[in-house]
Amino acid sequence: MLQQTQVATVLEYYKRFLNRFPDVASLAAADEQSVLALWAGLGYYRRARQMHQAAKQVVADHAGRFPETLDEIKALPGIGRYTAGAIASFAYDCPAPILEANTIRLFSRLIGLREDPTTSKSQALLWEAAESFLPPRSGAGTINQALMELGSLICKPAQPNCNQCPLNSGCKAYADGLQAAIPIAKQKAKPQQRDHAALIVRQHQLYLVRQNDGLGWWQGLWDFPRIDVTELSITTSKRQATISQAVEQAFEETLGLSCRIDSHAMTIKHSVTRYRITLECYFATLSSDAFALAAAGKRNKHKVGRASRPADKTRRELENWYWMALGDDQLPLTASAKKLVHWLNGNQEQ
DNA sequence: CACGCGTGGTC
């Protein structure tokens, strides 16, 4: 959970998760969808699937006992050199180095690294630095955690407290006054704007949702029917009726969902990697034939794990539909879908 | 090796 995710963000998810899956065996025995449901909102959902797979692998290949050597730990899906080193040193006191956001910054400054820390050359130097701090006998876990804390609390990204740093006498960046310039930030791809549209289709107290397939964003997670309408180049200068018509047509062509847009509900701004997404949410009514198709989806209880892929393409779509109650906490929803659910809960007039 | 993957917090 902590991979690329701040501790404060993880805490509540972690508690809920361990409450539901207190050991490897219970996680291994779980449905992927219930694992994802507890992860929903955290992001990087591949981590959840890989951890689930790792639990199964521990049961199958290690008799249910978590492996205790660096190589065996690293062989598990979703566990790379950092996470393997962290587990091995924290849990089993193996003399394994670690390198992550905090210590990359710390070591970059200590050795006065003037290049992009992500290149293989830089990485080799940084791992070497990490290794140089390992104690000869035991206590690697303590040292590793102490170095992370030092990076987190003192050797901060901006305005590091060099005067409080116990390592400042050996720090090249500090000696040269370069602590603000190191590590150098690598240039990122320019953010791109995307326009999405989502439909709010209510039938009695249930809302139509669909599961994302194995391609693209939010694989295996559920969302309100959503499409990318960036190419429609919708502008505010167009009449609302024109926009609605274009969006209706796009839903028909993309999802085979024939509907009429009734009104605009809300706008959600969010982002995925380098994309800045503006999601316009509309109340909509399905046309009668589309309604029959969607109703068929209701009989398909949502599946465990990824949806199967029958040869027939039209059927494939239908398996991914579901009528969801607003209070449903079993379905793994994307963060934006959760926001929309929250808004709908607050807007249940009547 | 560069890129994709999610989201929320901070300044």
Place this chain on the structure above:
DNA sequence: TGACCAAGCGT
């Protein structure tokens, strides 16, 4: 407010 950042990994 938008850019930066976070207990990385797999491809």
